[in-house]
Amino acid sequence: MRIPLIAGNWKMNLGIAEGVVLSQNICNNFDKSWLDRVDVLVCPPAIGLRPCLTVFEFERLKVQVGAQNVHWQPQGAYTGELSCDMLASAGCTAVIVGHSERRNLFGETNEQVNLKLRAVLAQGMTPIACVGESLAVREGHDPVEYVCAQVDAALAGIDEAEAARCVIAYEPVWAIGTGRTATPEQAQQMCAAIRALVADRFGSDVAEQVRVLYGGSVNVGNIDALIVQPDIDGALVGGASLEASSFLALIKACASHAGAGGTR
Numbered sequence: 001m002r003i004p005l006i007a008g009n010w011k012m013n014l015g016i017a018e019g020v021v022l023s024q025n026i027c028n029n030f031d032k033s034w035l036d037r038v039d040v041l042v043c044p045p046a047i048g049l050r051p052c053l054t055v056f057e058f059e060r061l062k063v064q065v066g067a068q069n070v071h072w073q074p075q076g077a078y079t080g081e082l083s084c085d086m087l088a089s090a091g092c093t094a095v096i097v098g099h100s101e102r103r104n105l106f107g108e109t110n111e112q113v114n115l116k117l118r119a120v121l122a123q124g125m126t127p128i129a130c131v132g133e134s135l136a137v138r139e140g141h142d143p144v145e146y147v148c149a150q151v152d153a154a155l156a157g158i159d160e161a162e163a164a165r166c167v168i169a170y171e172p173v174w175a176i177g178t179g180r181t182a183t184p185e186q187a188q189q190m191c192a193a194i195r196a197l198v199a200d201r202f203g204s205d206v207a208e209q210v211r212v213l214y215g216g217s218v219n220v221g222n223i224d225a226l227i228v229q230p231d232i233d234g235a236l237v238g239g240a241s242l243e244a245s246s247f248l249a250l251i252k253a254c255a256s257h258a259g260a261g262g263t264r
């Protein structure tokens with residue numbers, strides 16, 4: 001059994017002070033027993049990583065912090081970039097790679113996503129590899145084939161042990177920030193196809209361990225129907241992670257559906 005993961009991606013929202021306030025508000029209303037059933041991660045902008053983690057550490061709350069992006073090289077003349085080592089030194093345990101906003105707005109390629117994923121694994125952190133089809137692909141092509149090709153590219157060149165440590169987030173581009181969520185059936189179909197691909201490439205044991213998240217307009221009203229799907233192991237949440245009340249409600253919903261005693 002897989003422990004579900006609720007990951008909040010704050011994107012380019014909340015400065016240091018606002019991020020600290022949100023982290024404190026999360027702590028103030030957090031039921032620690034939820035962490036027996038669900039893993040929780042917040043991904044602030046890079047400048048907020050250490051300050052937010054300090055809040056969680058001070059409150060002795062095992063909420064993890066993750067980064068939204070990374071460069072795959074260890075150091076060098078890469079203005080504006082951060083290395084895996086730098087993120088780890090700030091306390092990051094996970095890094096989002098290949099978010100559709102980075103692919104579409106900053107031209108990130110499948111090859112670069114793979115380089116990032118491998119660098120994150122080599123650092124001992126968890127990569128959250130984002131995949132997902134545009135509306136044009138959903139309506140005019142085979143979305144499963146398209147998304148599975150993205151997964152294949154992201155996981156290229158890694159071994160079974162590394163694959164088992166990966167998290168894959170299925171985020172249909174047309175559902176991100178639009179209020180238009182994939183139906184639970186659509187999300188389940190794609191997440192099952194992703195797991196089947198992992199089983200084909202790395203074996204069924206690995207596929208049973210890999211967490212596959214859904215992302216795209218997840219909110220308090222749709223989390224229950226999504227999280228009960230057999231191949232959806234949590235959510236990558238944008239807008240609803242920016243308020244403590246909605247983020248906590250998602251964690252609570254996820255915890256209430258998950259059995260205790262899963263494998264990590």
Ligand SMILES: O=C[C@H](O)COP(=O)(O)O
Pocket residue numbers: 009099171175176177178179215216217218236237238239240
């Ligand atoms: O990384 C998160 C996703 O892009 C989802 O964002 P959203 O929940 O605001 O649609």
